[in-house]
Amino acid sequence: MARPFDVKKIEKKWQDRWLEDGTYEVDNDDLRERYYALCMYPYPSGSAHQGHVRIYTFGDVNVRYRTMLGKAVLSPFGFDSFGLPAENAAIKAGTHPRIFTEARIAELKSSLIRLGAVYDWRREVRSHDPETIRWSQAIFLAFLKAGLAYRAEAPVNWCPGCGTVLANEQVLPDGTCERSGDLVERRNLEQWFFKITDYAEELLNDLDTLEWPERVKAMQRNWIGRSEGVEFDLALTDNPARAIRVFTTRPDTGFGVTYAVVAPEHPLLEELTTDDQRATVTELVERASKESEVVRTASSEGGAALEKRGAFTGSHVVNPFNGESVPVYVADYVLGTYGTGAIMAVPGEDERDHAFALAYGLPVVHTTQVPDSFDGGAFTGDGEKINSGFLNGLDTGQAKLRATEYLAENAHGDVKVNYRLRDWLISRQRFWGTPIPIVYCSNCGIVPVPDDQLPVLAPDDVTMDKTGQSPLATHEEFRNTTCPVCGAPAIREADTMDTFCDSSWYFLRYTDPWTPNMAFDPVEAAQWMPVDQYIGGIEHAILHLLYARFYVKAMVDIGFSPGLPREPFKRQFSQGMIRLSGSKMSKSKGNLVAPEEYFDTVGADSLRLFHLFAGPPADDMDWTDQTEEVIEGCGRFLDRVYRLSQYHEVNFHEGVDDSDQEVRRAVHRTIDKVTYDLEHWGHNTAVAALMELLNAISKWARSEHGAERATLDEAVDVLVMLLAPMVPHVTAELWEERHPGEKSVHQQTWPVADPELVKRAKVTMVVQVNGKVRARLEVPPDISMADAATEALEDAAISAVLAGATPERIVSRPPRLVNIIV
């Protein structure tokens, strides 16, 4: 038997119709209840791969399902079209990144349309469009004006061979450049930052209000990394007026301080270094400053094991707890960017300090009673204080409090909360990004480009390679300008903004890309926001989602978009990734499986159904040898639906009987099940339930006894409607065949289960004796505890087993089970 329908023909037919009719376009004055459905806008890497298919299928099911629930669904799409790959590809191919990027966008768009995913394309946003650039720049300037943007020196990866700055991803684990193989160095450049740390506390606290996967929230919490402790002074032994300020979360271990450490970047290092130590200190500082971040971290498989390198500065400080003088070291394991850039070292209770102490022959003192089983070097657990003067005998918690008070009185101690989160470095020494709209004037300093001169657009004729600096810096015409304030000759900023800036507000632009002279009308945005369901890859769990949250909070606070909720994404979902032979399927890994061949053969509906059915949406999925067969199985299921819908080989009888009632019940239970599953990300079990329903209807309708006509009509209509969000083409076609002249299935109202029909008339209750199943009884679902027990005891099989014994205890859990203990 051949396939009952022409897949390619009907898929094309409906895709054209959805586009032509604007079926999924929604206007801002729509009176229905609003729903904002959003998938993360993708970097346009070319035609879709299975990862795209998966996310956009989930997204599309949501859009179509919410629409059938009667909502005005905002379903926009756009492209994160700035970025490094386009720039590199353009350099390689000798073309312009825009040409390259727009060709990739066209490919991806075409894949999406062939997948049957529907969007309001009128609202399309692309990062590299001049209007988008304009508003990305306006937001930057608003941040600058509000004091949320500032300039500071920061290290970058510098490749001497390429004469350019590299992103961390371009540096290989051994610290060499992926293209030239040269050893990458660290260089300090003046760069722009956003003060995201101002929002650390709120970003952390508001996580509790979000309906996001726990693992994503956990990742953000770890990234923000709040820690409470004490900051205090370690006075110099030789000059008590001077002190090194340190931060610790373990003030209780103060008596165990046997040395102190400052970071190589510490401002006091110069002063601390004595002449006889200068040579070694300088050597260490130089080495540390040259090494790229990648090298510093790449070899750190299991951080604590990393070799600790340092040098004695020649100075000593006084431990405020016991008055002892301890040496000050400089070491690269202390970071200049965290806390105060200096620490008190407690080798008895900190593993890193212990490793350093061991390497440099420094004493180790334990201030916590270690358990008998402990045989390691540093004990980081809690316990009774020892060797700790006035803290002796206290537990860790009490000792922390007492030590904090002591430091406040004796060492300028202050309770302090530190965050791991750093300010966001947004400068990129790249061409293919949003230019930072700043001019440097020798008279006026840093001058923002006035609003009426936005957007600042990069010229097209820029050399992108081997320049020694940002590509834009080499373009004289762009670079040389006049100061907007005083009119004197001035220099334009040549760096571009991190592409995460673009993706931090694109979802606001979607809500109103039309109003002239505005990024979006805040009133319109406030009507749609927050996003009701945001879907995207787990790889964006931290940065993108955190930056976007920061942007929205900041934009509200500075008055750029008043009235918006402070959290942009109410519900977030991260679908699992697809693996091929063990590694993530991605363009960079070159292990893609293109969906196009499936569109041409089994069709988009079958492929969609496969992705929905393959497993729990949040779980990773392996693309295996068997996958092909499962996809075909999904196609077979659709064929069976099609034949059933046409009443192929179906028999009929007159009048409604028990068999018809049973099917009606199955239909309504399935409505319940599928609705629940779509709300709770159980797409795989929803599909299974629909397969089960098809089996049930099919068996009944094709039996000799046959089906009652109206019952079958309802059953098949419901089946088609429940399937519609998942397999939109075939269901649209079937609905049209079954209901010519009526509105499309996608405009139908989502079926509602009749509670009376969902209830089961009879339930099988298991009767156990001592945990062993001895009988099964058909009982009403609302049977009482007492009745359940009575019926169980009265059962012939049970009394036979009991043989007159008196039950010691009867556990009655109606209507599922009764367990008789003798």
Add this chain to the structure above:
RNA sequence: GGGGGCGUAGCCCAAUUGGCAGAGGCAAGGCGCUUAAACCGCCUCCAGUGAGGGUUCGAGUCCCUCCGCCCCUACCA
């Protein structure tokens, strides 16, 4: 090192959240249809839940210990 997750038929996965281990699918085998094969239809086979212990009338589910795999993060004091 820290955080999160997973482990159930040959394979992908269910299990009403503590109540009969099996819903769905793939594969395999058989039968029917067919000149034959594919397609199609019907049927069958297959695990006691990674290992061990605990709580409970009852554990795949809760709690400990261990094993294996995956993801994130990492010298953050």
